[in-house]
Amino acid sequence: MKNKKIIFSVSAAGIVILICLQFIRPQIPLKPVTGDFEAPEHVKAIVRRACYDCHSNQTNLRWFDKISPVYWRVAAHVNAGRAGLNFSEWDKLAPGDRKAKLWEAVNQIIAGAMPLKDYEFVHHESKISPQDLAVLKDYMAAMVKRKPGDTSIINAAQKQKNVIPTAQSPMKLPVSLNGISYMPEYKHWQAISTTERMDNGTMRVIFGNDIAVSAIHSHKINPWPDGTIFAKVAWDQLEDKAGNVSTGAFKQIEYMIKDHERFKSTHGWGFARFKTPRMVPYGKTVMFTNECMNCHKPQEDQDFVFTSPLNN
Structure with a gap:
């Protein structure tokens, strides 16, 4: 009872x-x-x-x-x-x-x-x-179908032929609105994946710093360790009439930086984007990071990362 x-x-x-x-x-x-x-x-x-x-x-x-x-x-x-x-x-x-x-x-x-x-x-x-x-x-x-041998894309690449996307001096490195500086050393990092954007006709290579590469080799990428940095570099995708594909004009570079303390409001990830060879910081206010986070939010179960390492 x-x-x-x-x-x-x-x-x-x-x-x-x-x-x-x-x-x-x-x-x-x-x-x-x-x-x-x-x-x-x-x-x-x-x-x-x-x-x-x-x-x-x-x-x-x-x-x-x-x-x-x-x-x-x-x-x-x-x-x-x-x-x-x-x-x-x-x-x-x-x-x-x-x-x-x-x-x-x-x-x-x-x-x-x-x-x-x-x-x-x-x-x-x-x-x-x-x-x-x-x-x-x-x-x-x-x-988004594009014509092979698009002259506008070819001409844009020619204009940039002798332009290297880097800052002139370490004292003049561009800085995004959330305090992330352009990092020219990405050129010495290891390429860990590639992707393409069919919507805007660009091709991209994702580079990872030593911490990212070490995490890949040890299969500890979910979550990625603090100190991980990705650099995604984008170019126009050039395709000639024979179907050969190559990089065209440089478009932008994007960074993702893992730091739980520094970037608490965006789940431990910091974002930055620098556009054109002049490395112009993206965004009108620091709230541009919300745009980045909204894109990555569906990948929460993968630590908010889309990148699938090629050798993982």
Whole structure:
């Protein structure tokens, strides 16, 4: 009898707590659709089904999404998703930014970072099948198709032919708004991976400092140790009419630096970007790092890093 009373009391307390939790509800702002994503219907149908709940102003909450504490997690997904990519505000993005956002989305799907696994687990319709992914990749390829022997890219490379992207003097090294200095020594680091950006026609080489390379050899890259530095260098991708690919004009260099104490607000990673051979620091305010973190957030289970070492 005593045990029954305990069970009843605990159950009653649990019900009361659950009811109280329903009054603690983070806001999911109701916003208008200012310019919806435009694409062929077979492409848009995939994006609408798999992405719109978190990445648009047309969020569809199921009954189980509205029950706290589940609602708290859903609200966090939606607010973070809209901040990174909002298909209902497509008109606010420049054409180049639209391509970049789609490229980012497709690559996060390829990497398995999107849709988020805990969301997909209870929202089966958000799952992207191999066939869906093939449709999205074909759409992206058609959007960014470039002609071999593009004279504008060739001419840009010629203008930079004798330009070496480095600072003139150690006393004049450019510094980003968050205090990270351009590091010319990356040229002596080991190349650990390569990638390409089909949305803007660039090819990239990722270099790692000695700490990064040591972590790779010892298979201790999740998490990466403090002191790890990556340098991602980007050039235009040149393709001649015979299909040979080479680097064109230098575009930019990006750094990721692991330091838990210095970069607490961005999960231990510091970001910096320097553009053109003049190494112009990227960003109008120090908040540019939020843009970087939003891109890397889906890779949280991989210590926020997309790079897969070639020899790992």
